[in-house]
Amino acid sequence: MALPSYATPIQRTYYYAYLFFCCVVFFFLIAPLIAIVPISFSVSPFMLFTDGMLAWPPDPEAWSLRWYKNMVGMCDSESVSSTVPCANKWMIGTVNSLFIGIIATLIATTLGTIAALGLSRPNMPFKGIIMSILISPMIVPLIITSAGMFFFYARINLVYTFTGIILAHVALATPFVVITVTATLVGFDTNMIKASQSLGARPFRTFFKIIMPLILPGVISGALFAFITSFDEVVIVMFMASLDQLTIPKQMWAGIRQEISPVILCMATCLVILSIILLSTVELLRRRSEKLRGVSPH
Amino acid sequence: MVTFVIPIGDMLTRSYDDSQINTVFPNTFEEYKKWDKKDLPPEAVYKALFEELAYGKKIQIGRALTRMNYSKSGWKSLIKKTSRDIKKIVKSGEFPLSYKNTLIDINEDWADPTFWYAMGQMTNEITPIYYWNALDRTYDDQQNVVLQEENRRLYMATWIKTFKVSIYVTFFCIVLGFPVAHLLANLPLRYSNILMIFVLLPFWTSLLVRTTAWIVMLQRNGVINDVLVWLGILSDEGRLQMVYNQTGTIIAMTQILLPFMILPLYSVMKVIPKSHMRAAQNLGAKPALAFWKVYLPQTIPGMSAGGLLVFVLAIGYFITPELVGGKDGQLIGHWIAYHLKTSLNWGLASALGAILLVIMLIFYWLYNKIVGIDNIKLG
Numbered sequence: 001m002a003l004p005s006y007a008t009p010i011q012r013t014y015y016y017a018y019l020f021f022c023c024v025v026f027f028f029l030i031a032p033l034i035a036i037v038p039i040s041f042s043v044s045p046f047m048l049f050t051d052g053m054l055a056w057p058p059d060p061e062a063w064s065l066r067w068y069k070n071m072v073g074m075c076d077s078e079s080v081s082s083t084v085p086c087a088n089k090w091m092i093g094t095v096n097s098l099f100i101g102i103i104a105t106l107i108a109t110t111l112g113t114i115a116a117l118g119l120s121r122p123n124m125p126f127k128g129i130i131m132s133i134l135i136s137p138m139i140v141p142l143i144i145t146s147a148g149m150f151f152f153y154a155r156i157n158l159v160y161t162f163t164g165i166i167l168a169h170v171a172l173a174t175p176f177v178v179i180t181v182t183a184t185l186v187g188f189d190t191n192m193i194k195a196s197q198s199l200g201a202r203p204f205r206t207f208f209k210i211i212m213p214l215i216l217p218g219v220i221s222g223a224l225f226a227f228i229t230s231f232d233e234v235v236i237v238m239f240m241a242s243l244d245q246l247t248i249p250k251q252m253w254a255g256i257r258q259e260i261s262p263v264i265l266c267m268a269t270c271l272v273i274l275s276i277i278l279l280s281t282v283e284l285l286r287r288r289s290e291k292l293r294g295v296s297p298h
Numbered sequence: 299m300v301t302f303v304i305p306i307g308d309m310l311t312r313s314y315d316d317s318q319i320n321t322v323f324p325n326t327f328e329e330y331k332k333w334d335k336k337d338l339p340p341e342a343v344y345k346a347l348f349e350e351l352a353y354g355k356k357i358q359i360g361r362a363l364t365r366m367n368y369s370k371s372g373w374k375s376l377i378k379k380t381s382r383d384i385k386k387i388v389k390s391g392e393f394p395l396s397y398k399n400t401l402i403d404i405n406e407d408w409a410d411p412t413f414w415y416a417m418g419q420m421t422n423e424i425t426p427i428y429y430w431n432a433l434d435r436t437y438d439d440q441q442n443v444v445l446q447e448e449n450r451r452l453y454m455a456t457w458i459k460t461f462k463v464s465i466y467v468t469f470f471c472i473v474l475g476f477p478v479a480h481l482l483a484n485l486p487l488r489y490s491n492i493l494m495i496f497v498l499l500p501f502w503t504s505l506l507v508r509t510t511a512w513i514v515m516l517q518r519n520g521v522i523n524d525v526l527v528w529l530g531i532l533s534d535e536g537r538l539q540m541v542y543n544q545t546g547t548i549i550a551m552t553q554i555l556l557p558f559m560i561l562p563l564y565s566v567m568k569v570i571p572k573s574h575m576r577a578a579q580n581l582g583a584k585p586a587l588a589f590w591k592v593y594l595p596q597t598i599p600g601m602s603a604g605g606l607l608v609f610v611l612a613i614g615y616f617i618t619p620e621l622v623g624g625k626d627g628q629l630i631g632h633w634i635a636y637h638l639k640t641s642l643n644w645g646l647a648s649a650l651g652a653i654l655l656v657i658m659l660i661f662y663w664l665y666n667k668i669v670g671i672d673n674i675k676l677g
């Protein structure tokens with residue numbers, strides 16, 4: 001969208017001001033994520049840019065990998081201090097987060113896909129109500145969800161168990177799967193199901209040979225959303241996990257509140273990289289899905 | 299689904315449920331209801347109370363005491379002292395002739411009618427007291443609903459603050475999001491896809507990562523203060539305090555919720571034909587007028603969708619205010635968590651949650667009316 005050549009100087013000024021404003025907003029969106037990366041390589045035990053890091057030419061003394069080593073549990077004596085103890089809490093947290101995340105994703109993806117397939121049938125009764133209930137965990141504040149789940153799971157003795165956390169995460173993650181799969185089902189030609197059935201395929205075979213390949217991109221991106229939701233969730237874990245059930249977000253929360261150490265930033269940097277990977281995967285899948293369904297992009 | 303709807307329902311019942319105390323003192327309350335509420339209760343009430351304190355389970359009584367203290371402070375110590383003495387009497391085997399006089403002998407507070415009036419709040423299985431507490435109200439001695447004492451008022455101010463912060467955040471999101479969405483919608487696809495990453499990446503990044511990042515940016519020795527000092531705008535001593543207060547909360551929440559505003563706006567602006575603006579200008583409208591009269595009205599669905607979404611998410615926000623907000627930036631979510639985890643006043647936590655839920659559902663319903671819930675898109 002360029003300016004026409006006949007634009008007046010005032011219009012030009014407005015136009016450049018507008019572009020500048022947009023750049024500022026983009027900067028506002030992305031700057032915090034960029035800023036943490038260099039600080040995580042700092043030597044200093046405080047989360048800030050030291051003079052050495054800003055010096056030119058760069059001072060190699062000011063940079064180090066010590067916090068990364070600390071994060072994976074490799075500690076040399078100098079990086080262990082009273083404020084930043086060396087512990088492999090982060091690695092335990094990673095394992096737990098992955099475990100909870102993967103199981104919750106598998107369940108949520110299965111349930112969400114089935115729900116979306118059911119909801120997309122034209123003759124489904126109470127479609128609107130079911131849809132809004134299904135979506136509501138996305139909108140209801142997490143603190144309310146966790147309060148309710150805490151009370152309820154306390155009653156059925158699921159508090160402080162992995163089962164409880166996983167079930168809670170499934171409830172949170174399912175809406176994302178429902179939404180993405182529903183989106184791929186738009187423009188789905190139901191005649192294909194009829195065709196397959198009239199050619200003698202059983203419903204099971206129809207599902208795996210016809211429906212599944214077509215909705216697969218939606219299912220996968222839904223699964224990725226579900227995974228990141230569970231992987232990133234802290235409030236429920238805080239209420240429902242026992243002290244030794246660490247996850248990455250819980251550890252980060254504790255880190256921000258108590259021991260402010262650059263190890264948090266190392267983990268944050270890793271998570272930013274993870275989100276870049278997930279984002280690109282989802283983007284690729286979306287384009288592929290649009291191609292598959294013959295919907296031209298935009 | 300069961301794992302979501304039932305817990306919420308369970309929480310709602312807790313917000314008005316008062317049955318626990320009724321299982322501890324059933325006879326006392328039964329006799330209490332027969333009392334004409336004048337002077338002091340009759341002997342039968344004292345007798346029932348005596349017996350139920352003497353033979354009740356200790357844990358159950360303990361739980362009931364916590365509840366009794368919510369309606370009038372002083373109950374807990376009164377009952378604890380009394381039941382200790384009652385246990386002694388029961389052990390000695392000499393049962394008193396007048397239970398009323400015995401109890402008053404043990405502690406003269408039993409002759410204080412205000413305690414007995416306060417008991418009236420608890421005799422029903424359901425109670426509105428948690429809701430009144432959540433709105434800074436309580437019962438006075440005559441059982442009228444009144445405002446809490448000045449120094450105990452807390453929640454109304456927090457509710458107002460929650461709304462204020464949410465409105466600020468929504469407003470800033472519209473102001474910042476509108477031009478960006480406009481730019482993204484009007485650029486050629488090649489560029490807008492690249493710029494879209496700037497919007498989607500924060501959307502995909504962990505909330506805690508972004509919150510941590512904002513603490514790093516905003517703290518006294520943080521990046522923003524450094525830059526301002528370096529540019530000479532601030533002196534080294536005059537560094538701004540931007541984190542651990544309301545300003546920090548608003549800044550961080552705006553950035554975190556901005557993608558939720560840009561994405562709906564973008565999808566609406568994408569389908570507005572560019573020819574409309576040109577047509578308006580051809581007909582003689584100045585660009586500003588054409589924008590105001592032709593373009594802006596067409597973006598209203600997007601703005602209301604994004605605005606409602608941001609507002610709804612903002613009023614229930616917990617993580618960011620808790621970490622960035624310090625003392626001054628706490629929103630209502632903080633108190634729900636506090637009563638859930640620290641003070642263990644679950645009834646009050648549920649009542650606060652229920653009020654928040656109702657407010658949220660109203661906006662959710664509005665959103666559904668205006669936008670339609672199945673139109674939510676991710677990325």
